[in-house]
Amino acid sequence: MAPKILVILTSHGRLGDTGKPTGWFLSEFAHPYDEFKSAGFDIITTSPAGGIAPVDPMSIEMSKDDPTSVDFLLYPDWQVTDKLCNYLGRADEFAAVFVPGGHGPMFDLAVARVSQKVIAEFAEKGKVLAAVCHGPGAFVNVTLAGGEHLLKGKEVTGFSNAEENIMGLSEVVPFLLEDKLKEVGARYVKAEEPWGVKVVVDGKLITGQNPASARELGRAVVKAVNEA
Known part of the structure; x- marks a missing residue:
């Protein structure tokens, strides 16, 4: 049976009080997705609200010359997310959980109890935990x-x-990720x-630091899952 990856996308589409849109960052999902698919993994995409999870339009513009991201926008199987709450208590079904970045996760996934519970369950079951850029939020x-x-x-x-x-x-994000990671005791x-x-x-x-790290993070997840 193919390993299953639970992807948690943000449902938050507003960049603080700026009036600008945000969401998840295209290449930070597209590149790991490409690695997961190439490895034969099954990918289940979720978000707190379910439905269409907002992709940051800036990330689409920034990725217009990236064939992996352009092709990813055509894939049908990530575009409508399931509600994350439907996966509480189901960590045993999965090999890993992955959180792509974008500024959206800083506003909702950082404080959403359902996200915290699912991630804690995966950790306690010894599953691979992965996140890139703002995803570690x-x-x-x-x-x-x-x-x-x-x-x-x-x-x-991060x-x-x-x-x-x-x-x-x-001054727009609810916290600076580097500072917060240190504050909670991470190195x-x-x-x-x-x-x-x-x-x-x-x-x-x-964990991966930024968009440029997404592909390598995907490879590291595949390696960790295959070695588990």
């Missing part, structure tokens, strides 16, 4: 059954303060320069 409020924080003492990466400053969004690391590729594997926790 979904991990920052997850505690395990014994009360310990999911990320305590773990080496992780979108850096420097990268957020370059985007001009440090945060990053590429030497902004936008550099950085993927960190700490046991079954796999």
